[in-house]
């Protein structure tokens with residue numbers, strides 16, 4: 001029996017570097033996927049194409065849900081649609097995130113609000129409304145994608161680092177609130193991964209600053225994060241809650 005057979009997994013910001021890698025691991029292990037995307041640009045078409053690829057490779061039934069996670073009403077409607085379509089929601093991966101980089105003393109209020117709204121408030125709305133369904137069913141797994149930047153800090157990431165640290169505090173509170181209801185809440189803290197938001201980092205900075213600072217001497221791969229997320233979302237991790245699992249090649253040890 002595959003680990004996620006009969007389970008419904010929602011991944012926010014799923015049409016991105018780490019989200020798509022997670023979707024593949026969950027689909028391969030039998031999950032039905034609810035893939036959230038924000039309805040701008042080509043995300044709608046990209047999501048439909050990706051779902052067709054997942055169904056062709058791994059079978060199963062998967063659906064895409066447009067929602068801007070910074071808007072509570074859209075999150076609430078998305079959760080209701082997922083429960084109506086699949087009858088339940090077992091796993092939430094709070095994966096959506098943005099990074100806007102500038103030194104603290106130059107950081108604009110607009111950038112600060114944007115990063116906090118997506119990375120923290122959006123994750124809060126998704127967890128809040130997922131917990132309504134999970135508490136009723138007395139089963140659930142929430143995995144928040146934090147970052148080593150929330151643990152160690154990194155120059156130029158004042159808002160991003162603040163949100164990734166705050167996700168850890170939010171996770172520990174929620175974990176305590178629901179740990180007797182069959183629900184676990186954890187974080188994965190990726191290091192520097194060769195996908196997604198790292199694609200915007202200049203090659204020179206990657207080669208000269210980032211890679212030499214990683215004890216393993218290389219960037220991580222998206223599948224490294226996906227496997228850690230799947231572990232925490234699985235019943236192999238049923239006695240783990242309130243934990244931060246670093247997947248970072250030793251960066252923050």
Ligand SMILES: NC(=O)c1ccc[n+]([C@@H]2O[C@H](COP(=O)([O-])OP(=O)(O)OC[C@H]3O[C@@H](n4cnc5c(N)ncnc54)[C@H](O)[C@@H]3O)[C@@H](O)[C@H]2O)c1
Nearest residue numbers: 013015016017018038069095096097147190193196197198
């Ligand atoms: N790539 C890395 O090295 C790395 C390292 C540490 C943490 N992370 C975290 O991993 C997560 C995934 O990032 P990624 O690297 O795959 O980047 P990515 O940009 O490829 O994916 C992020 C996704 O979030 C979505 N998103 C942004 N705002 C949204 C909103 N308001 N509503 C819904 N979706 C929204 C984007 O559309 C995108 O699909 C993020 O939380 C990021 O902070 C990434």
